[in-house]
Amino acid sequence: MNGLKEEKRNDKQYRLIREIIETIILTILMFVVINLAIQNYDVDGPSMEPSLHNQERIVVDKVSYHFRSPSRGDVIVFVAPPDPALDYVKRIIALPGDTLTIKGTTVIVDNAVLKETYVADGYQGNPYQPIINQRVPANDYFVMGDDRKNSSDSRDWGFVPRQNIIGRATLVYWPLGLSNSGFLPDVSSVFADVHTKATKANISAAPVPLKGSTFDTDGMVLFAMPGFFLVCSRCRKQS
Incomplete structure (x- = not known):
């Protein structure tokens, strides 16, 4: 017993x-x-106003682009080509293989004039030289800040190489109670008229991916x- x-x-x-x-x-x-899937970042500066405010804290999804390619309209964090010691946050406007024209405040991607809902009237502007029919090279991305008057971006220093992209900004979580708190909105409709035919440049850039404005299904699987x-x-x- x-x-x-x-x-x-x-x-x-x-x-x-x-x-x-x-x-x-x-x-x-x-x-x-x-820690492998997400990372916190502080927004430094006004270049993404009014979508992101100075000193806000955001969550960056580092997983999704291993399953799907970056998309037009994504807000990304990347190692800054002008200064690799810094990380920038900007919005993807054109993908590898796209043809881009920027005249003043008019942005044209593959002959489609963009109606950029995320650029507020008070932030429109272009202090840089016009860009006429510039083709985005393979594995490169053209990015701009939503504050077009005050953003140092691809209009100034050129393209973002794919290997520089850290991840996609998905969520504003601090401070609470601001008009932009929560998940970044889906702006894919802005680019709905842009041609989506695969090109050699797009195919070569495809191995590392995404689309949308919230955590992807692939990322959620990893979290789960x-x-x-x-x-x-x-x-x-x-x-």
């Missing part, structure tokens, strides 16, 4: 130790996955993995 009690006690201790170890492993796994493991482990214990 005493031997049976001792065996039950040892079994309970073993299950407790196993549960503690599994919890620690899952916690570490979740920490690693989250630790929880899935946790549920499975709990189910195994109950069986």
